[in-house]
Amino acid sequence: MIDFTHTKQLFQLPGNVVYLDGNSLGPLPKSAPARIEAMLRDEWGEMVIRGWNRAGWMQQPSRIGNRIAPMIGAPEHSVVMGDTLSIKVYQALAAALELTDDRNVVLSDTGNFPTDLYMADGLLRSLDRGYVLKTVEPDAIVDAITEEVAVLMLTQVDYRTGRMHDIAALTEQAHSVGALVVWDLAHSAGALPIDLAGCNADFAVGCTYKYLNGGPGAPAFIYVRPDHANIVRPALSGWLGHEAPFAFDRDYRPGLGIERFRVGTPPVIQMAALEASLDIWESVDMADIRSRSVELSELFIAEVEARCPMLQLASPRDAARRGSQVSFKFDNGYAAMQAVIARGLIGDFRAPDIMRFGFTPLYIDSDDVLAAVEIIDDVMSSRAWDVPEFHQRMAVT
Amino acid sequence: MIDFTHTKQLFQLPGNVVYLDGNSLGPLPKSAPARIEAMLRDEWGEMVIRGWNRAGWMQQPSRIGNRIAPMIGAPEHSVVMGDTLSIKVYQALAAALELTDDRNVVLSDTGNFPTDLYMADGLLRSLDRGYVLKTVEPDAIVDAITEEVAVLMLTQVDYRTGRMHDIAALTEQAHSVGALVVWDLAHSAGALPIDLAGCNADFAVGCTYKYLNGGPGAPAFIYVRPDHANIVRPALSGWLGHEAPFAFDRDYRPGLGIERFRVGTPPVIQMAALEASLDIWESVDMADIRSRSVELSELFIAEVEARCPMLQLASPRDAARRGSQVSFKFDNGYAAMQAVIARGLIGDFRAPDIMRFGFTPLYIDSDDVLAAVEIIDDVMSSRAWDVPEFHQRMAVT
Numbered sequence: 001m002i003d004f005t006h007t008k009q010l011f012q013l014p015g016n017v018v019y020l021d022g023n024s025l026g027p028l029p030k031s032a033p034a035r036i037e038a039m040l041r042d043e044w045g046e047m048v049i050r051g052w053n054r055a056g057w058m059q060q061p062s063r064i065g066n067r068i069a070p071m072i073g074a075p076e077h078s079v080v081m082g083d084t085l086s087i088k089v090y091q092a093l094a095a096a097l098e099l100t101d102d103r104n105v106v107l108s109d110t111g112n113f114p115t116d117l118y119m120a121d122g123l124l125r126s127l128d129r130g131y132v133l134k135t136v137e138p139d140a141i142v143d144a145i146t147e148e149v150a151v152l153m154l155t156q157v158d159y160r161t162g163r164m165h166d167i168a169a170l171t172e173q174a175h176s177v178g179a180l181v182v183w184d185l186a187h188s189a190g191a192l193p194i195d196l197a198g199c200n201a202d203f204a205v206g207c208t209y210k211y212l213n214g215g216p217g218a219p220a221f222i223y224v225r226p227d228h229a230n231i232v233r234p235a236l237s238g239w240l241g242h243e244a245p246f247a248f249d250r251d252y253r254p255g256l257g258i259e260r261f262r263v264g265t266p267p268v269i270q271m272a273a274l275e276a277s278l279d280i281w282e283s284v285d286m287a288d289i290r291s292r293s294v295e296l297s298e299l300f301i302a303e304v305e306a307r308c309p310m311l312q313l314a315s316p317r318d319a320a321r322r323g324s325q326v327s328f329k330f331d332n333g334y335a336a337m338q339a340v341i342a343r344g345l346i347g348d349f350r351a352p353d354i355m356r357f358g359f360t361p362l363y364i365d366s367d368d369v370l371a372a373v374e375i376i377d378d379v380m381s382s383r384a385w386d387v388p389e390f391h392q393r394m395a396v397t
Numbered sequence: 398m399i400d401f402t403h404t405k406q407l408f409q410l411p412g413n414v415v416y417l418d419g420n421s422l423g424p425l426p427k428s429a430p431a432r433i434e435a436m437l438r439d440e441w442g443e444m445v446i447r448g449w450n451r452a453g454w455m456q457q458p459s460r461i462g463n464r465i466a467p468m469i470g471a472p473e474h475s476v477v478m479g480d481t482l483s484i485k486v487y488q489a490l491a492a493a494l495e496l497t498d499d500r501n502v503v504l505s506d507t508g509n510f511p512t513d514l515y516m517a518d519g520l521l522r523s524l525d526r527g528y529v530l531k532t533v534e535p536d537a538i539v540d541a542i543t544e545e546v547a548v549l550m551l552t553q554v555d556y557r558t559g560r561m562h563d564i565a566a567l568t569e570q571a572h573s574v575g576a577l578v579v580w581d582l583a584h585s586a587g588a589l590p591i592d593l594a595g596c597n598a599d600f601a602v603g604c605t606y607k608y609l610n611g612g613p614g615a616p617a618f619i620y621v622r623p624d625h626a627n628i629v630r631p632a633l634s635g636w637l638g639h640e641a642p643f644a645f646d647r648d649y650r651p652g653l654g655i656e657r658f659r660v661g662t663p664p665v666i667q668m669a670a671l672e673a674s675l676d677i678w679e680s681v682d683m684a685d686i687r688s689r690s691v692e693l694s695e696l697f698i699a700e701v702e703a704r705c706p707m708l709q710l711a712s713p714r715d716a717a718r719r720g721s722q723v724s725f726k727f728d729n730g731y732a733a734m735q736a737v738i739a740r741g742l743i744g745d746f747r748a749p750d751i752m753r754f755g756f757t758p759l760y761i762d763s764d765d766v767l768a769a770v771e772i773i774d775d776v777m778s779s780r781a782w783d784v785p786e787f788h789q790r791m792a793v794t
Contacts, residue, residue, distance in 0.1 A: 025445055051613060086661035094523070114636050118649040135647070207662070216449075220661075242511070250514060264481025267667050269433070270666050351644060
């Protein structure tokens with residue numbers, strides 16, 4: 001079993017607050033500043049251009065992809081880093097469509113993160129070939145997987161409620177009607193065990209700044225099933241996805257396998273931060289993380305429900321159907337979250353009425369959960385949210 | 398006039414070498430490590446998620462865009478940062494095509510950087526609407542700008558020879574036949590004065606890790622002429638280009654003007670490095686930079702030509718037609734560049750036979766130029782390149 005007392009010491013946590021928002025942006029690994037400074041001075045500073053070879057920057061997207069792979073049940077050489085999640089969604093969906101050209105429906109659900117739907121919509125419009133982006137309620141997905149569906153594109157864990165789709169079952173069902181699947185693991189990677197290879201998933205994408213603690217703007221990852229990777233011509237065919245980038249050929253020839261999903265110059269400094277975090281991740285077992293996350297979440301639900309009757313559980317009650325966050329509904333959720341934050345508990349509000357709290361066992365323990373419940377109880381019972389200042393919405397929350 | 402002795406002190410330069418490769422990757426500003434460490438500890442570490450508001454991370458792509466704008470002759474609110482140059486080329490070309498839908502030729506030249514051509518080719522293939530990517534020799538561009546051309550897409554300064562296109566003249570010519578222009582400023586921004594607004598350019602893109610010293614993987618920029626920005630629906634329509642990202646609407650509504658060309662989460666750590674460099678840039682005048690660059694380049698050409706008859710000038714002899722690099726042709730250029738590097742002069746080789754040297758007055762002076770010539774002369778006159786070890790090509794050069 002992981003020594004969570006030890007792992008908590010590995011992070012710089014913000015002073016005087018309980019941080020239940022690691023599902024939005026993970027905290028700073030204490031080792032990251034020194035690692036980045038060494039990269040800056042010894043690599044960028046001293047090697048400059050030679051860093052691409054000497055410090056291995058050029059291979060970094062694949063090397064880090066190989067470190068992410070075991071966390072999502074992917075084989076070596078099937079994951080590569082780069083760009084943002086939005087860009088990787090676009091590439092994954094475009095590749096899936098290339099492999100399924102006789103059907104016209106891309107199926108998703110209303111629980112998918114908006115940018116996935118925006119990117120899909122933009123791609124389908126530009127292709128202008130009669131594709132339809134069909135979204136149904138999450139519970140209706142099973143019935144909507146029909147033979148019209150080219151690609152099923154879902155986020156495993158709903159960013160609002162934490163409701164979790166069954167990757168294995170839905171992938172199998174999609175395959176049974178001849179559709180391919182694209183899984184967005186934004187709220188899954190680093191939160192729970194994932195077995196992409198065991199589920200035979202076709203494509204997956206995710207970000208590294210949430211549970212994986214890679215820092216603000218950390219790069220995304222893309223997984224492509226090895227038997228697909230070598231037969232698609234990637235959308236966004238940039239030079240670093242070319243078979244021989246430094247031949248400077250005029251024609252694009254896709255690189256081997258997952259390498260072709262690289263696009264431009266990798267964000268070397270961001271990746272140094274991510275590597276500091278991955279050192280921690282490689283010392284822990286995801287099954288332990290998951291069981292502790294369930295313990296903390298169950299404790300939180302039980303305490304909040306016992307003490308705050310105004311809050312209605314928005315997450316599935318069954319832990320097996322829930323990611324690593326717990327959400328409650330409250331009509332004045334925006335103001336209540338402002339009041340909660342003002343008292344030292346950081347969570348998120350998600351429109352229209354969701355108060356969201358993330359459980360990240362690497363650095364959150366049961367004392368934090370109990371302290372969080374104290375604050376929520378205090379805010380709710382004192383109606384602390386019912387003051388004008390907490391109702392003024394900022395542009396960004 | 399700039400005190401170049403002072404600006405040279407602001408950079409960490411690699412030990413025991415002359416660095417004539419700032420046109421590929423600029424060196425580390427000495428102020429960057431402390432700035433990044435402060436960002437890590439005080440912003441990511443202490444604010445965590447609150448950094449998006451409190452530290453202004455969310456506005457960073459526009460704020461830095463507004464710092465880049467004056468360097469390229471762009472008005473405020475017409476430049477935004479993000480992604481890589483490849484991605485920004487894709488967005489710019491897609492937007493230009495949206496505004497010119499009755500023509501089918503995208504015109505470029507063989508001196509364009511390969512990734513621009515790859516991205517264009519990938520975009521045109523996916524659109525599948527009969528678009529043709531036509532490339533001609535750089536000198537043939539003027540004659541190829543006809544009424545079939547939808548978009549003229551060029552890199553101003555050729556990455557191999559340093560040959561420079563005339564932005565004003567070619568933009569005017571393109572407009573006169575009803576075409577739009579996309580300029581890639583990769584080898585221009587920070588190298589020479591650019592006046593996008595004065596030239597009435599439609600779109601421009603560029604990177605910040607070359608002359609602008611933003612560090613390996615620093616984000617790209619995109620300029621969109623303000624009267625175009627509000628009427629195109631951007632390709633790669635990610636959530637941070639949405640009018641109201643945090644409303645989490647299901648439908649994409651493009652943001653105001655240049656903001657709609659944002660895609661996903663910005664690389665906050667990379668941008669902290671770039672900001673350190675921009676502090677230096679804001680203290681200097683681009684006309685001074687250009688005149689010093691021409692002086693250094695002319696000195697280099699004169700000395701090399703006087704001493705190394707085996708090397709043939711590949712760059713335009715007329716400084717007004719040349720960017721901030723000087724290239725020589727030599728059949729054994731790869732091996733010769735390895736020998737030059739082994740003796741402490743860092744330049745680049747570009748296939749098939751180009752030896753390339755960049756002149757960056759912020760931190761390169763005439764003593765560096767003379768020291769570089771000594772090394773080149775020594776290598777050439779001693780045939781130091783003519784040993785097997787320098788002929789073995791690495792995957793990345």
